[in-house]
Amino acid sequence: MCSSDLTKALIADTFGRVARGADVARPAVPAPTQARLKLVLEDRVPSPIVVVGFSGPVAQSPDNGALSIAAELLGNGEYGFLRNRLVSQLGIATYASASWTGGLLGGRFTFEAGAAEGVAPEALESAMKTAFADFLKTPLDPVDVERARTGILLAARLGSEALKDRAGVVSYNADVLGDAQSALVDDPRVKDASVAGVEATMKRLLKPEDASILVLKPGPRGGYPDALIGSSGTPQPFTAPERAAIDIPKHAAGQAPSATLPAMETATLSNGIKLVHYTMLEAPMVYVAASAAGGWNSVPEGKEGLLELAASMATRGAADRGSADFAKAASDIGAGVGHQAGTLTTMMTLGVPPEKLDQGIGLLADAVLKPRFDKTEWTVLMAQTVDWLNGREADLPGVAGRMAKATLIPQVPGKAAVDWSALALASISLDEARDAFKAEFTPKAVTFYSVGPMPVATVAASLEKAFGAWTSDTAGYAVEPSPAAHFNGGQKVLLVPEPGASQSALFVARPAPGTDESERAESTAVSNLLGADFSSRLNSVIREEKGYSYGVSSYLMSPMKAGSGLVVATTVERANTGPAITEILKGFAGLTTLPVAQDEVDRTVTVYRRALAGSAETSAGLFSSLIGAVGSGSTLEDQQTRMAARTKLTLDAVQKQALALASLDPSLIVVAGDPDVVMPQLAAIGLKDVEIVKRDEAGEETAMRALDLLGGNRQAPLSASPWRVGDGGTTRAVHACAGDRDCGAQIHAD
Template structure:
């Protein structure tokens, strides 16, 4: 949860997703009683193989896909002293092929169109997950079982060294961000050295360097047996099929030892505080408590705890730009955080004092009955929305696996729902008093020079003698000849996309409806013209700022009243702008659709633009711009567009749309009203509706709330056609200094044709071969081969005018020039024809693009986004089918021709890093003239 009022909806989504890994909860199976006040959600069945592998099956036939999610009950808490980072390192090693599949783990999955594929490690668990077409389930089970039962022969010193380097760059990438070292300090302070949560999951450089090949193999033997895992299959599957297939692929794997579990719990400690300096734009206060463990009733009550922190610190006293609170729930003990971003010019000590007072008041009074009621409604809403997704990080499969691993009961969320439904003000207040009193740790991060966080000494690990396998388990005879390789499917599900139904409102707005009845939710997006490009001739950031203010009070409700009303309906509302347009959106529970539409109409038609709220949001906005500049990616993305498009072009702006400090500081209420009157208007707009409704039902409701809406100003001429720009005469390099950085962030950019250009599909495909996929050339080079980066990719941004193409790589600081040279070489050889796209690469991307489509539209949000593109770029209603056919027909020659769109001799390079370390090596590359600029793109005197 969050201890705020304004973003309570997001807070309660976290209350579910953080605790259960999913925003949807359910009882165990059809035979068990339903959760309090609800129908049976996420029904499941389960069985256990003789070797100890526990399998949980949930059937959901709405899409021809199956989520495969396997959790191993091992995380960083299980690492012995001197071996920190082992669990996470091994997660990476598990993606480097197995004894019967030598090669990247992702490759066969890309060929069948897998989606939502990844792996993660945290304190208590390691998990791997992917969604696959139903016909590719055998492939997924073969692959997961091969790395569970046949991995060690594929791990050699080369693989270990490669993935050790990748992990170390992941560590550098995290620490290179503002506030990136805070969590390490907090956990070191909050949990003593003998507590398993004392050290970070990613580990120390010393321990990672010390890891030997035998060390990691012993780790695998100890923890990666079937008897220490839970496999969840969710989606287009039934328990009979699951039992047959899982037995076939996993049944022969021998069990591992049954290891003694670490016994630890929440920590009662003295209240402490510390400060640190970092390269940050504003002070931030963290306060953390060690609280109740996963699955306990008090943790759910803490999730419901609300307060007036936001009201006083942000809205009334204006001491902070943002205040939030949340729980990170873990198996042995959870951590409750309160954070506050201190407003510019305010003494952090004053903010700390106010936090002390408000937390004390919260513990004395507890939430009001109204606040608790709203929290419960938002919990219900997050449950209803969350059950739409079967897999991925936070899907229904995750909920089942997490409960099974942490509590032994896959349906443990039933108990949590009952606690939430029955919680009283007194119970919630008492939970706060029990856990949030003495014993906190406060960390204040102050602007200054970044100091590398010293690593704690790494002791020599105690000798570890592996116990024998648990004899109560037995393996079955192998049923699969693995020498035949991965079982690739020969057929795939067909693409399905809902029919688009149309109507026109009295106000001139076009309505497009796509019916989806998987959950009782209706989502709407009112699409307007304008966007960042409409800032030309205005103050930069006007479009984004205006749209962001729509839900800061509307009609008869001020900002807090509006937020409270939305929460009482279980509705999610907001608005924003993109490069070429803006939109206002609503996600409404069907049972509250009419009342939610009333609030939505007020937001769109009658925003208040109160001066006090403008000033509050302005201060937060300016702090956000400073945060952008402090982050390497943000700084690069602010300066690159003006370099690509040239001053005075509508796109020559920070692509975040946030504007500049000067422009935002000068915005007036009249500026916002003028933009709203000109661009937020019914004529020429489109209202997209996706969800559990019909035209017969929704159109009368829309007429009631929007039918009499008249534009408040004459219709503007459409945003003038975005002018074409010439590429620069030659390549150039721009350097931004970030003293003390442990990584350099490299961007390369160039303009390419508009999204509306007929060549777009083919160019985007050509980009995928170069840098659009995990197994594309850039990532395979800089991450998997050189292990200088955690990732290296290339992409384009959608635009009505010429689009920006960008390549992106954050690399370790001592390999900046070498990485820059490699990126340049890769682009040159690809687009120049020395290393053109191969038939295998083209076939792989075709397979990925086409075969992922049946699962791509699992959620209403995905459908909504696709229709938004159809509207924005004047595409036909059957666009998804036409695009599929075009990709199916592509030839290698067409892809090579599209790749030649790029000109490596005219690239614009931006490098953000410590110039003391990177400037001279970059200059020595002689890629082009080298310019040193600041985070606003202004030349820096040398």
């Protein structure tokens, strides 16, 4: 029986046993009505945010394509109308974006912006309304409409490359649009939308006088009005009819899936640069990375973030194109040029359709060889980084994690610290960033990595045309390994005060093997059964039984090759801080009193078998794994070998390692929350020697002074490339993975 027939048979034998219920009539959806509401709220935001919104038609509406294109034209973060007007021209906003979302009962079209330093929300709101009115009056350029259409359609295709993602799109289209088959073709509403049609739809559905406004000002958390959190109707009692219990058969496990990586191929350019390539014949895109040795760890103390800022600048205009024109040139060919800055390497990345390979590599070459480093864009980048530094202080789990990281990986004199700091940011100049980029991206320090449907010779020939004449005697940066985590004897407890916080973020860690140490695979299994799995021991109690939290995470810290940590982290309602910590401590103790069971090991084995089977499913996924491995000082083949080892875990070995990881002497417990509520709970569970630590308010003030010197223009968060797959998300997400947690611990070997 073929796999599709077997799948259908299994579905029939499982869900076919459940009697079909009565059809549920879908309500008739009236035409959208506009609320014309204005709300002014306060929350933990670094600067005021203004959101303008309209009600829109249902997802099945033929207007969906025009509204999608309108949102892209208005709110593209690199060259959209609002970005150009509010950020580039007026300097009144730090970022601007727009979106259209359709639904069964109606949709919403919104655009928003963040206020620049010193700009009142009222002034931003007025400027946004004026800009939007001008947008509606300005005739659309057919070139811009075509660029938007191309980007939307390509993003949809790439978003369903993986089978699981494709199944999700099919399910959505079947349920919401009533047409499953439409998930497998380009959306005709986007594909066929005309310039005139987009203009007419905007003017008909997005009338400025119909707008609703949300203004979010910096202030304390909470205090939301009933319009946002209250019920929209009167609850009505109902009785669900009883249904007969159905016996669902438990099928025997099938044959373990397997997959083989494409063979690694190599080539060398005439100037000595090596290319490592993997051919995937059906790949819809080609992905290329110019990887330079040296990353976060390679800069001196006080210059943390230097190489990341430099790489970001290289995507913001190159050769004869400014930032917006460079981004447009990439979008015009369906490409994205981005960057990834990790602890050991820094990469410039490209994703491009195969037929546009030469043009895409030409853009990549411009970014690597001819970055502009415009002063205006530098001001924008520095300002946006300040915004991000300030904004992350509202994220309690991040606060707890960063405090734990700073405690476990103390500063070594002369070496880079493990996290951003406002002082370091203020000390970095545009000239330093330009010089650092030139020093790092040199033929002697760069290796190319690529994944695509063509053979290595084709990629090498294209790279040769763009990079073959590149020469330099510069050696580049030295690669510095990631420092180990240090646990002192005993149990250390830290409290990071967040007065008034309704929740507490918890971080509990103990020593564990590093990525290159023995028992790392077994430790991964222990981590999974303790907290990472949905049905793990801690989730079963803290989430399911006690209801303290939405979920518990557990992971092994990386990328330190030796001296890592096993971490359990969660966020709980503040009244349950002490009880939740108690359950976490019981969970560790239970590794001794409740031996690991075979089914707990099997769950980890199954996860890695699935990961192995899907490791070469998509070109985007393979490329992401490739550059992730390179960035951690490993190889794709090494990573595959480690994942394979996890599929061979034995019960005895995991039980033995569980005993080794059960003790919390030494350990670190960090709590971020309201001290008046939390401290009595900590004392009640026996944690009386608690050190209260304060955040670096002086650092924030220094960053703000640096911002003033730079002109006071604040910008949106660091952006990745349009296709993002080669960038690992934003570059800050890369650092979160590298220093705070082992991202994807269940599916990636480290």
